[in-house]
Structure formats: structure tokens, C-alpha cells
Amino acid sequence: MISPRHSAGFTLVELMIVIAILAIISAIAVPSFRDLIEGNQRVSCADQLAGVLEYARSEAVRLQSPITITELEEDGGIGSGIQVEDSDDTVLQVAEACSGPSVNMTEGELPFDFRPNGFIDEEVTIQVCNDGRNGERGRSINLLVSGVLRNSSLDCD
Numbered sequence: 001m002i003s004p005r006h007s008a009g010f011t012l013v014e015l016m017i018v019i020a021i022l023a024i025i026s027a028i029a030v031p032s033f034r035d036l037i038e039g040n041q042r043v044s045c046a047d048q049l050a051g052v053l054e055y056a057r058s059e060a061v062r063l064q065s066p067i068t069i070t071e072l073e074e075d076g077g078i079g080s081g082i083q084v085e086d087s088d089d090t091v092l093q094v095a096e097a098c099s100g101p102s103v104n105m106t107e108g109e110l111p112f113d114f115r116p117n118g119f120i121d122e123e124v125t126i127q128v129c130n131d132g133r134n135g136e137r138g139r140s141i142n143l144l145v146s147g148v149l150r151n152s153s154l155d156c157d
Contacts, residue, residue, distance in 0.1 A: 038100065038130055039137065045098035046128045046139030049082070050151045052095040056084040057147045059092060060114035070111040072097065078110060078126060079103045101138070102131045108143070118147040129156035 072081030
């Protein structure tokens with residue numbers, strides 16, 4: 001008598017179905033993952049700039065001396081990065097240009113100074129968005145005349 005043969009693996013049809021399911025899940029997940037990475041880049045960039053600006057303000061108050069925020073590259077704008085300088089033009093801290101999102105000043109201009117009391121002469125607004133992608137969430141850094149910094153989300157346009 002011949003005993004029935006038992007298969008010790010998967011059939012080709014079963015493997016093809018699993019591969020098709022994985023392909024569908026990947027096609028759905030990859031664009032969402034890309035958006036997540038870009039969103040994290042925007043937040044990271046805004047947090048880096050906010051940290052440098054808060055450091056500059058605290059140094060102005062601590063040293064009781066003006067602290068200047070300048071662009072990292074001449075005529076590069078804030079998108080090229082910023083640096084913190086004391087009254088002797090010594091560079092205290094640097095924020096390199098962000099990779100990915102664009103950084104623009106929509107209010108105020110570089111260079112500007114934190115006075116010894118932590119105040120600035122005019123309000124500064126910096127926007128961090130991705131180029132050419134309207135309707136996405138970006139970050140806005142508002143530096144009030146009092147030196148208070150607000151880092152919030154905004155709709156990029």
C-alpha cells in the first residue's frame with residue numbers, strides 16, 4: 001500500500017500571495033514614512049534654530065553685553081545657517097544650514113542683536129517649510145521684542 005505524500009513546504013501559489021500582500025503594504029507605507037521623515041526634519045531644524053536663539057539671549061543677559069546673530073555665509077540669508085557672536089566678534093555658537101527644509105525670515109532681518117536685558121529691536125519671524133509643497137505643516141519661530149521665543153506649527157504656502 002502506498003501512503004499519501006506529505007508536503008514539507010509552501011506551494012508556489014501561497015508564496016506569490018504572500019509576496020503580493022507585502023508589496024501592497026509597502027506601497028501604502030513608503031509615502032507615509034517619507035512624510036514622517038520630512039516632518040521630523042522640519043521640527044529638528046526649527047528646534048536647532050530656537051535653541052541657538054535661546055542660547056544667544058541667555059548669553060546676552062549673563063554677560064550683560066550685546067550678542068549678535070549673523071548669517072553663516074555672507075549674503076546666504078538665514079537658510080545658510082546662523083552664528084552667535086559676542087561684542088568682540090568671537091563666535092560663541094553656530095547652527096549649520098538645515099538639510100531638507102527651507103528656512104526663511106518673513107519678519108526682521110539679519111544681523112540683529114540681543115541687548116544686555118535680553119530684548120531685541122524688532123520682532124523676528126522664521127519659517128521652516130519644504131519648498132514647493134503647499135498645505136503641509138511647517139514650523140514658525142517667533143522672536144518677540146521682549147526676547148521671548150515661540151516655536152509653533154504653521155501651514156506652509
